[in-house]
Amino acid sequence: MSSEPEAIAGLLRSQGQMSFVEPATNADIEAFEARHELPLPSQLKQWLLVSDGGDFFLPAGFQLLGVAHLPLIDVDDPDRPDDSYVVIGALSSGDPVLCERSSERISIYNHEAGRIEDDESFPDFFTFLTGLVAVVGAGEDDVE
Template identity: 80%
Template sequence: MSSEANAIADLLSSRGQMSFVEPTTNTVIGAFEAEHQFQLPTQLKQWLLVSDGGDFFLPAGFQLRGVEHRPLIEVDDPDRPNDSYVVIGTLSSGDPVLCQRSGERISIYNHEAARIEDDESFPDFFTFLNSLAAVVGAGED
């Protein structure tokens, strides 16, 4: 289990109302990847071992999907710009949060503009999580 993922979970918990779910296992993650023939981003897999999905910054914020607990990541979810992305969650605005089918990048798809904004694309999942309060407008007072 990733100590960085645990530290981020603690930080997020201290900054807002969170609803984490039971963690999954490496076995379940591996079976999900084999079934769907793609690799989840490394840090997302580390997070799923802490919480397999969940809700962040309730009541308005971000809902992360899991590989074992509902709502599940749907690899062919049509709520994405093209097939090179997978929807891993949804912001309260309805905009999907995506990972690339190959790579570590996490992005928010702006439905209204029909594009991914440069300032809403993150090099990896932990950078996204660390920026989440600002993304959902739940910054510290």
Template identity: 55%
Template sequence: MVSEELKLIIDELNIQGKMIFLEATTKEKITTFEREKNVTLPSKYKEWLQFSDGGEFFLPAGIQLYGIEHKPVINVNDNSRPNDDYIVIGALASGDPILCEKSSEKIAIYNQEAGRIEDDEIYDDFIAFLKDLHDLLGIGG
């Protein structure tokens, strides 16, 4: 079930650039993934997965999100994360990973070159991250 808030963001994204949304996954498959991987994904990201299991935004130079069924699949042991407190759920075109903090709603970008997460690239939840994509990608809204 997709909230009204997420529907509005999806509609806005569709207007603004080339997007590839993948087939949705189910709540049951997300629960199985979390149980098998011993992780808890952020609730707003789980809501996204029930709309699009991964996807690509603002092609060709945007971001890619990972899913639990469609490749690339979330790898909870991805080595591009700063430490075990994070799960990589996507990547910017630059290669910098998009992270979710384990057992938290927070989403962040890991600046691999600098070896840190910038304060202005930490988002309270996945919805806040989606709302900031224009600024993050430097494409203006």
């Protein structure tokens, strides 16, 4: 039986072109958290064990950063509203995808509006991933 992150990876692959990265190890994740004194969201950690970053819905969509493989999460990335957030990726629009420190919440920072929109804030990483099709506008409107 597959894990929830593996099932989500399969769902994403069925919906568009993905480029997943070699998985991180538990040791990689623990070392990253210790080095940056930053506990990552639990579901993000589960996902990193399946793919340590990657590109979703190619050619445009979402790029997730990793902890062991480039490009890496930069906990000091200034592309965020304040220090209570960490940039974990970016949409093709350039808007960063954030995790809140000491929280499971994942949000998209709308640069143009200078805020996080209610409909672009998710209770956890798996909810964000499963809603990614709607976020990037892939899927139903694609014509081959």
